[in-house]
Amino acid sequence: MHQIARTPKDIGNALRKARKARKLTQGELATQAGIWQRTVSTIETSASGAKLDTIFDLLAALDLEIHIVPRSKAKPGDLEDIF
Amino acid sequence: MHQIARTPKDIGNALRKARKARKLTQGELATQAGIWQRTVSTIETSASGAKLDTIFDLLAALDLEIHIVPRSKAKPGDLEDIF
DNA sequence: TTCGTTTATGCTCCCCGGATCATAATCTCT
DNA sequence: AGAGATTATGATCCGGGGAGCATAAACGAA
Numbered sequence: 309m310h311q312i313a314r315t316p317k318d319i320g321n322a323l324r325k326a327r328k329a330r331k332l333t334q335g336e337l338a339t340q341a342g343i344w345q346r347t348v349s350t351i352e353t354s355a356s357g358a359k360l361d362t363i364f365d366l367l368a369a370l371d372l373e374i375h376i377v378p379r380s381k382a383k384p385g386d387l388e389d390i391f
Numbered sequence: 392m393h394q395i396a397r398t399p400k401d402i403g404n405a406l407r408k409a410r411k412a413r414k415l416t417q418g419e420l421a422t423q424a425g426i427w428q429r430t431v432s433t434i435e436t437s438a439s440g441a442k443l444d445t446i447f448d449l450l451a452a453l454d455l456e457i458h459i460v461p462r463s464k465a466k467p468g469d470l471e472d473i474f
Numbered sequence: 475t476t477c478g479t480t481t482a483t484g485c486t487c488c489c490c491g492g493a494t495c496a497t498a499a500t501c502t503c504t
Numbered sequence: 505a506g507a508g509a510t511t512a513t514g515a516t517c518c519g520g521g522g523a524g525c526a527t528a529a530a531c532g533a534a
Contacts, residue, residue, distance in 0.1 A: 311459040314451070316443040322459045333510060347492055349512055357444035359491060359521085360399040367459070368397070375458040376394040376405045376450070416480060430522055432482055442491080442521065 314379075316357055324352040326370045341369035397462070399440055407435040409453045424452035
């Protein structure tokens with residue numbers, strides 16, 4: 309069930325999923341990420357057109373990183389050279 | 392040489408790399424992504440705190456997607472369940 | 475070196491995300 | 505159902521990104 313994102317909304321969903329898996333509240337995560345609960349909520353739901361900075365703050369707090377992969381090869385266990 | 396990103400700057404580098412691999416100019420990519428050459432340049436260099444929307448526009452134009460992965464397991468060929 | 479292409483930047487305007495504080499709405503557990 | 509925790513939102517202010525257009529600077533090939 310690994311997370312793939314092609315839209316801001318996907319990011320929001322993934323972040324929420326990761327947060328819940330870690331049993332954190334939005335408030336706790338926000339604090340750790342150095343942002344506001346309000347912002348976490350907004351990003352998880354509408355995920356609007358958030359700023360990259362904020363997203364990376366959240367990813368860092370969740371100990372996640374991003375892999376940039378060609379769409380076609382989007383199969384787990386299939387990761388290889390991209391460019 | 393697959394692309395990992397933990398900061399906006401990483402994204403900028405990855406996008407530039409992908410664009411060049413496809414032999415596109417910033418202008419061409421910008422057009423395909425529906426944004427401005429100016430913006431492509433800014434994102435590739437400073438990568439500032441761009442907006443998610445813009446990044447996804449570029450990723451789509453380059454036929455790329457994002458995988459969200461735990462930092463520790465950040466080894467190619469190692470992709471598996473994340474949450 | 476010189477011409478043509480590609481990329482970096484200056485500037486203004488507008489929009490919207492995030493900070494900040496507060497409260498409403500929801501969910502959850504008993 | 506009721507209390508307590510969690511999440512969604514209202515309102516305002518501010519900063520910065522991207523649109524839009526133009527030009528300078530840098531790069532590349534002949």
